[in-house]
Amino acid sequence: MKRYRKFDIITNILVALLSLLVIIPIVTVLLGSLKTVNEAELVRFSLPAKPLWGNFAVAAKVGKLGRSFFNSMLIATVCCAVSLITASMAGFVMSRRKSRFNRALYIYFILGLIAPVNMVTVVQVMKSLGLLGTMSGYLLYYSASLLAFSVFMFYGYLASVPVSLDESAVLDGAGALRIYWQIILPLLKPILITLLFINFMNAWNEFIAPLYLVNNSRLWPMTLAVFNFIGMYRSEWNYIFADVILTCLPVVIVYLIGQKYIVKGMSAGAVKG
């Protein structure tokens, strides 16, 4: 790369300085979570006198985070599984058989990428199905909300999966479900991994849907738990930051493991061709 050689050093310094805007806040939270209540009262960029690792245990116990952590894990896992299976089956048929109905159906799904859903009427639908305030209701709702994006991604990816393999399977007498399961699904592995990471993080991070749909504190995910935690511990920032870190830890780990897939997936729609 010698596009702009003479600016290289200046650019490097500039980018490094800008990255401090991201790094300093994150380090401040990490340090703050290890302070005493008094040290953390003024939220400052400074080292704790003595790191108090016990803050995490206190936050977890008082905020009942064990239960919420389990809820979030359950939500993220189940919603990933349901959305990936149903969306890949639907995207498979839609992209392979482009009848007028299926084209319309694709647009029907894509609408969900753009338009927001009305949560007030979602509550009403859940109520009439007897699912309001239940974990299974929330799992169904949130899986559904991941479908538009997932269908869009599978549909796009399937254009590059050769049809010739399907044809030879048909000659061997395979049915639709067997072709999907034995031939298509293994070929979808790259996009499945990408969506697994993205859907997991979206499900974990979701705040609005549980705010409307999950009233029972036993079913709270981490996002709702941390939101209610700040109500209880208004200025005890050491515990709040410890809670914040426990809330972010899974997504940060998932991100660091899968960052190549995530960034690729997030920018997939942005590159034409």
Next chain:
Amino acid sequence: MSRVTTLQRRTYRSYLMLPAIILYTLFFIIPNFAAFGFALTDWNSYRSEVNFIGLENFRTIFLGDSRYLRFITNTLIYTAVSVVLKIGLGLGLAVLLDRGIKGRDFFRVTFYLPVILPSIVVGIVFKAFLHPQGLVNQILEFMGLGFLAKAWLVDNATALFSIILVEVWRVTGYVMVIFLAGLQLIPQSYYEAAEIDGAGGWAKFRHITLPLISYSMMVNVVLQLIAGLKVFSIVMVMTGGGPGFRTGVVNLAVFELYSGGLYGLSTAFGVLLFVVILIAAFGAIKLMDKEVEL
């Protein structure tokens, strides 16, 4: 248009689409359709009957309580300012990272990190930082700019703008990554040819880079317009709409009216947002979707 053969019909059976169609229809399409109906009623938690009242709810929003109009203008200001800042900074960062600097992967991972954090958590943390004795004022003092320090989220003049900057902090990495994908498609030879013709840095950016990333630009603008209009969590946790409704946004009105039992009015606000988002998204696509051949 390709013809659909009987073989295709027999091979790619429609029942495989059924689970997705059912889930999506039940939890996305039906609620949105129902909303258009309920928005025209006085549905609330105080009476069991629901009466049709025509466009009365929309009249209330636009002509009734002046604070409702405030929610709308705040949302529009929030959206306009945040889109401009996110696009400007995201593009700037992408261009800098595209220069083949040292540690490029590290910086890309770092700038993208805020994107993956739950917005509620970002809101909580920056609420602490923007406290009068918090990190932001501490840094200002450190740089000798102590006179600028204030109670950012309580001050009428700075509350909305502070929230916008926090959202910009969170999302710029996402915008950057999409621009980077676009930049990497531009052939090196274009820049070399321009240099032979004596083009400077700005001319190259203006006449090569900008036209050739128009697709990434469209994607970014559309996605951030939608995100801006839908803003909720970060406002909810940072100010709850205050001080004096100065940071109240439409989705906050939806939630507060819903919590207060005014379901019809709340739904009307939601429908309004739905329509505005569709118009904004398709308008932006129509305006910006110009094919540029490499």
